[in-house]
Amino acid sequence: MSMNLFRLFSRPRSAPAARERLQVLLAHERAAAGGDADLLGKLRDEILRAISKHMQIDDDKVSVRMERGPQVSTLAVDIEIPFDAGKKAA
Amino acid sequence: MGKVIVVTSGKGGVGKTTSSAALGAALAQGGDKVVVVDFDVGLRNLDLVMGAERRVVYDLVNVIQGEAKLTQALIRDKRVETLYLLPASQTRDKDNLTAEGVAAVIGALKANFDWVICDSPAGIERGATLAMRHADIAIVVTNPEVSSVRDSDRIIGLLDSKTLKAENGERMEKHLLLTRYDPLRAERGDMLKVDDVLEILSIPLLGIIPESMDVLRASNIGSPVTLADQGSAPAIAYFDAIRRLKGEQLPVTVPGEKRGFFGKFFGRKAA
Numbered sequence A: 001m002s003m004n005l006f007r008l009f010s011r012p013r014s015a016p017a018a019r020e021r022l023q024v025l026l027a028h029e030r031a032a033a034g035g036d037a038d039l040l041g042k043l044r045d046e047i048l049r050a051i052s053k054h055m056q057i058d059d060d061k062v063s064v065r066m067e068r069g070p071q072v073s074t075l076a077v078d079i080e081i082p083f084d085a086g087k088k089a090a
Numbered sequence B: 001m002g003k004v005i006v007v008t009s010g011k012g013g014v015g016k017t018t019s020s021a022a023l024g025a026a027l028a029q030g031g032d033k034v035v036v037v038d039f040d041v042g043l044r045n046l047d048l049v050m051g052a053e054r055r056v057v058y059d060l061v062n063v064i065q066g067e068a069k070l071t072q073a074l075i076r077d078k079r080v081e082t083l084y085l086l087p088a089s090q091t092r093d094k095d096n097l098t099a100e101g102v103a104a105v106i107g108a109l110k111a112n113f114d115w116v117i118c119d120s121p122a123g124i125e126r127g128a129t130l131a132m133r134h135a136d137i138a139i140v141v142t143n144p145e146v147s148s149v150r151d152s153d154r155i156i157g158l159l160d161s162k163t164l165k166a167e168n169g170e171r172m173e174k175h176l177l178l179t180r181y182d183p184l185r186a187e188r189g190d191m192l193k194v195d196d197v198l199e200i201l202s203i204p205l206l207g208i209i210p211e212s213m214d215v216l217r218a219s220n221i222g223s224p225v226t227l228a229d230q231g232s233a234p235a236i237a238y239f240d241a242i243r244r245l246k247g248e249q250l251p252v253t254v255p256g257e258k259r260g261f262f263g264k265f266f267g268r269k270a271a
Helices: A002-010 A015-033 A039-054 A085-089 B016-029 B060-064 B099-112 B126-133 B146-159 B183-187 B194-201 B213-221 B233-245 B261-270
Strands: A062-067 A074-079 B003-008 B034-038 B083-086 B115-119 B137-142 B173-181 B205-210
Touching: A015 A039, A015 B213, A039 A062, A039 A074, B003 B016, B003 B126, B003 B146, B016 B034, B016 B083, B016 B115, B016 B137, B016 B173, B016 B213, B016 B233, B034 B099, B060 B099, B099 B115, B099 B126, B115 B126, B126 B146, B137 B146, B137 B194, B146 B173, B146 B194, B173 B194, B173 B233, B194 B205, B205 B233, B213 B233
Parallel strands: B003 B115, B003 B137, B034 B083, B034 B115, B137 B173, B173 B205
Antiparallel strands: A062 A074
16 A cells, blocks of 8 residues: 555656647647648648659658647658659659 | 457447557567557547557548558557557548458558457447457457446447358457456445356456556556556556467456455455
């Protein structure tokens, strides 16, 4: 029991983390639901479309990562562009 | 070829998502390659419980509709490198799940992972039946409480009739995971006894997860409880459950029943 009590008091509270995670998540989800489609998702789709105009994208060579933050979100699109990519599209 | 597990219950709020995350993480912590798939299209939560909610790029519906490759939709856990999540869609509805699409996704996952854990939505409709469709093993999550036991019984009936295994005349391997077990209420005699639930549902017991603050804390911080606090009672119960799942003969201890002489004496008197 004393062991349990020690564990209980020695750990940081988890509720603030829950609150912060929910705030960030819901802010992004509400924006997406209000017709103002998820900006990050929109950028992702448009970037991929723009690139596919100039070369054939091999889906397996594309990696997209996103991280939605409270102030700043990040979008990382990694695409392997083969040397002769331009010729293929032409 | 990996094994496909469905974590199901019929009733909502009994601990399917918590258990999917904890069992998946526990298996991956042991070195197995695991993917946990959220089938709750429209109301996803597995991403939140696993702490990946900010990193969802594509989802199960995108893959089924051909808008993204499976590899692009999989999210690798930041803590355990053999643990992956395939999130459900939040904006579309469950009608976007097609039987053929789900079959293709599960087939591809089976070829690449040791374990494919399907976190079923509550209810007995499309999402739930598709989640169980390709399962080799079913884990029926049940609370020691009348409505949960009744719904589990209904789900067991579906597992024995609506799955591919059942349709092929094979036997579906089913396990009972008793969750939110409260030793204090059991002691007072106000909770269905483990033996009673086992007798009513008559499927083997995989484990008993005690009701615990550790589970709440783990979901608050977005971590499966087996990662958040490996030494906690629920984490130990989940680790034991996967040992049984892998075939180990490990006796199940009922939380709170390891009492000393006085505890036993007074416990009997109270009951």
